[in-house]
Amino acid sequence: MKLLVCILDDFYKDQVEKELREKGYRMTELASSGGFLRRGSTTFLFGANEDDLPTLRDSLKEACLNVEKTKQRKDKKTHRYTSFLIQSGDLSHLLTNR
Structure with a gap:
């Protein structure tokens, strides 16, 4: 099992969530802020x-390309999202009681 952490521009958030849920993916959505992708980001966690x-x-x-077909972006950003893959074994220390 792997954990995919996906930091997504808010422009794509609703459509990505809808399409991936329809395909049967389960995810956790976190509102995120900060300077990673500048502004307006949502973080999705996928197992x-x-x-x-x-x-x-x-x-x-x-899903991101489908959004771009239906909505016109005012600014041309080069990043739709950034993702990180984490091995589930790397998370075992977070699951132990201390």
Whole structure:
């Protein structure tokens, strides 16, 4: 099991959430702020099996492209989202009681 952390521009948030839920992906959505992608970001956490990661990444990209087909961006940003993959074994220290 892997954890995919995806920091997404808010411009894409609603459509990405809708399309990925329709495809059966479960996610946790966190409102995020700060300077990572400048402003207006949402962080999605996805739990996925190794075999499902290519399909999940393709689905993220496809959802963003669908938004761009229907909505015109005023500013031309180069990043739709940034994602980080974390091995579930790396999280075991967070799950222990202290």
